Amino acid sequence: MLTNQDHSFSKSHPCHIIVIILSFVFSGFGASAQAEDTATVATYSSDISPAVDLPPITLLAVDTDNDNGGSITISWDDAGYSELPQFRGYEILRRSIQANAPVLVGTAPHGSSSLVDKSVSDDTTYVYYVAATVGEERFVSDSSSHVQSTWQIYNTTLTPLLIALIIVGGSVIFFIETAKRGRKLFLRKIAGLEAVNEAVGRATEMGRPILFVAGIADIDDVQTIAGLTILGRLGRTIAEYDTKITMPTRTSLVMTAGRETLREAYMAAGRPDAYSDDMVFYVSDEQFGFAAAVDGILVRDKPAACFYLGTFHAESLIMAETGNLIGAIQIAGTAQPAQLPFFVAACDYTLIGEELFAASAYLSEEPRQLGSLKGQDVGKAVAMMLILAGVLIMTLASMWELDTMNQLQQLMRDLFSLN
Amino acid sequence: MGESVIGAWIAAFLTLGILTFLYKDNVIYKISEAIFIGVSAGYWFITLFWDNLYRKFWVVGIEGGQWELWGGIILGVMMLCRLSRKIGWIARWPMSFIIGAVAGLYMMLYFTSNAMVQIRSTISNLTESVNVGDPYYIIGNIVVAAGTFSGLVYFYFSKEHKGVFGATAKVGIWFIMVTFGAAFGYTVMSRMSLLIGRIDFLLSDWLKLIS
Numbered sequence: 001m002l003t004n005q006d007h008s009f010s011k012s013h014p015c016h017i018i019v020i021i022l023s024f025v026f027s028g029f030g031a032s033a034q035a036e037d038t039a040t041v042a043t044y045s046s047d048i049s050p051a052v053d054l055p056p057i058t059l060l061a062v063d064t065d066n067d068n069g070g071s072i073t074i075s076w077d078d079a080g081y082s083e084l085p086q087f088r089g090y091e092i093l094r095r096s097i098q099a100n101a102p103v104l105v106g107t108a109p110h111g112s113s114s115l116v117d118k119s120v121s122d123d124t125t126y127v128y129y130v131a132a133t134v135g136e137e138r139f140v141s142d143s144s145s146h147v148q149s150t151w152q153i154y155n156t157t158l159t160p161l162l163i164a165l166i167i168v169g170g171s172v173i174f175f176i177e178t179a180k181r182g183r184k185l186f187l188r189k190i191a192g193l194e195a196v197n198e199a200v201g202r203a204t205e206m207g208r209p210i211l212f213v214a215g216i217a218d219i220d221d222v223q224t225i226a227g228l229t230i231l232g233r234l235g236r237t238i239a240e241y242d243t244k245i246t247m248p249t250r251t252s253l254v255m256t257a258g259r260e261t262l263r264e265a266y267m268a269a270g271r272p273d274a275y276s277d278d279m280v281f282y283v284s285d286e287q288f289g290f291a292a293a294v295d296g297i298l299v300r301d302k303p304a305a306c307f308y309l310g311t312f313h314a315e316s317l318i319m320a321e322t323g324n325l326i327g328a329i330q331i332a333g334t335a336q337p338a339q340l341p342f343f344v345a346a347c348d349y350t351l352i353g354e355e356l357f358a359a360s361a362y363l364s365e366e367p368r369q370l371g372s373l374k375g376q377d378v379g380k381a382v383a384m385m386l387i388l389a390g391v392l393i394m395t396l397a398s399m400w401e402l403d404t405m406n407q408l409q410q411l412m413r414d415l416f417s418l419n
Numbered sequence: 420m421g422e423s424v425i426g427a428w429i430a431a432f433l434t435l436g437i438l439t440f441l442y443k444d445n446v447i448y449k450i451s452e453a454i455f456i457g458v459s460a461g462y463w464f465i466t467l468f469w470d471n472l473y474r475k476f477w478v479v480g481i482e483g484g485q486w487e488l489w490g491g492i493i494l495g496v497m498m499l500c501r502l503s504r505k506i507g508w509i510a511r512w513p514m515s516f517i518i519g520a521v522a523g524l525y526m527m528l529y530f531t532s533n534a535m536v537q538i539r540s541t542i543s544n545l546t547e548s549v550n551v552g553d554p555y556y557i558i559g560n561i562v563v564a565a566g567t568f569s570g571l572v573y574f575y576f577s578k579e580h581k582g583v584f585g586a587t588a589k590v591g592i593w594f595i596m597v598t599f600g601a602a603f604g605y606t607v608m609s610r611m612s613l614l615i616g617r618i619d620f621l622l623s624d625w626l627k628l629i630s
Contacts (some may be wrong), residue, residue: 164534187577188578219518220515222520222521222522225522253498283456283460292452293452295452296449300444341599342603344599355574373576384568384571386538390538394545394547398544
């Protein structure tokens with residue numbers, strides 16, 4: 001007979017109620033678990049034979065940690081059934097306390113000792129059974145304790161991320177406030193940026209326009225935003241020099257943002273009359289249609305300086321090579337690793353990866369941007385120290401069997417979920 | 420003459436027209452370029468119109484009564500205020516919302532993938548290898564650790580690249596450039612396959628010279 005040892009309800013994993021300031025640790029609340037009634041599983045009667053020669057399988061069913069509910073983890077101790085010659089596997093059965101008969105929720109092969117049931121409902125209490133299938137017989141465990149799934153407000157596995165964010169975020173705020181108080185923050189020179197004024201000056205002297213391409217991604221790409229930030233500073237110089245700028249865009253939102261950015265720049269330079277919406281225009285959402293249009297602009301307008309700052313894909317070399325062909329001074333910047341080689345090969349200066357994001361801070365010298373960059377540098381310094389310390393600890397711990405080293409190694413494993 | 424034959428001739432004309440740019444800018448290239456841009460702009464207009472305005476806005480939002488979509492609809496309408504000089508300033512609100520929301524959402528994504536995962540992948544026992552004592556694995560571990568560390572030094576903006584720090588940064592940029600070289604070669608090969616695809620089209624689908 002299948003016996004149900006229905007213990008009183010006890011939650012082994014209560015919610016961690018922690019007041020947090022960042023929403024990232026929320027695991028999500030929207031997922032709804034499947035109702036058991038809808039599960040298409042075989043129904044088991046209660047005449048399953050109990051184990052005779054071996055002790056029953058012991059099992060533990062608990063709410064899965066750090067999830068958004070709808071999940072229960074079942075683990076079991078085999079008690080020797082898997083060693084029997086005709087052992088076929090495990091069947092995991094579940095019964096809600098309102099139901100009479102358990103239903104099959106999953107199977108597990110030889111050697112396994114746990115299963116995550118993701119077809120549970122948060123508002124239902126269950127008990128579980130594990131059946132070892134040996135030949136045609138099933139040896140069913142006693143029932144587990146009552147268990148109910150819940151969501152956790154705080155995901156403990158993301159604690160290292162929270163700490164890192166606090167360090168970097170705190171540093172950013174600290175440096176922004178420092179810069180606002182008028183303290184000079186040092187930033188090293190970035191070669192590509194030194195050439196920006198040179199490029200604008202060259203275009204002015206030659207009486208030719210400047211071409212600016214903010215990549216081919218939409219406004220929801222951080223590289224596009226970085227490109228537009230640089231455009232803001234560049235636009236001010238262009239307005240002061242009274243040079244013409246042409247900015248074709250691939251998406252309508254980038255066109256709108258580009259116009260806003262340039263309008264602000266011209267106003268800041270005291271030349272709102274010189275601004276025209278025609279400077280920024282939409283071409284086509286089609287990647288190579290856009291590239292063909294930019295190529296046409298390059299060979300017909302012959303801009304003296306070209307800026308490619310944002311996200312680029314296969315069209316990067318098409319544009320940069322044509323710009324090179326007409327003899328324009330070219331400055332590019334992207335964080336797309338696959339396109340950087342082409343820009344490095346075809347352009348005069350290339351902002352590599354994060355240099356693109358640093359560029360706007362360097363050019364603007366605004367406290368908020370400078371502070372952000374300095375704060376990120378703190379993050380990089382911490383990352384460098386962690387890498388150095390981590391590699392040394394992991395390597396030395398394998399060479400010297402010292403307790404301290406092993407403890408430090410374990411700390412690194414826990415901190416970064418290393419194997 | 421079937422539709423496929425006409426299609427092949429148009430495609431061949433446009434392919435050759437675009438390729439004439441290799442010689443210099445010319446009227447055939449300009450025609451091909453104009454057709455390409457015009458067709459693609461029209462295609463995207465129709466696609467976005469039916470996907471967003473009709474299916475999402477009208478069918479799902481209005482007829483389907485999914486009022487949560489109205490947030491996007493209102494933002495979209497606010498964007499259209501740009502068309503008026505008087506109320507054009509309203510268009511800044513949806514732009515600010517989008518840029519702010521994106522920056523916030525990507526902060527988590529980038530911090531996880533670009534920082535935490537990178538650090539985790541770099542921290543390893545340098546002497547560890549799949550086959551015990553295999554020097555290639557050990558060299559690989561050292562290259563990953565040294566490359567990541569020196570690369571980070573290069574992208575550290577708060578200190579001038581001088582002395583030991585500068586030398587480490589120089590090692591970092593060497594690592595980066597070697598990586599770029601490898602990526603360049605790899606990407607050029609994939610571009611060659613695109614060119615081969617177009618030549619194959621001209622010779623087989625258009626001229627029927629090869630089968």
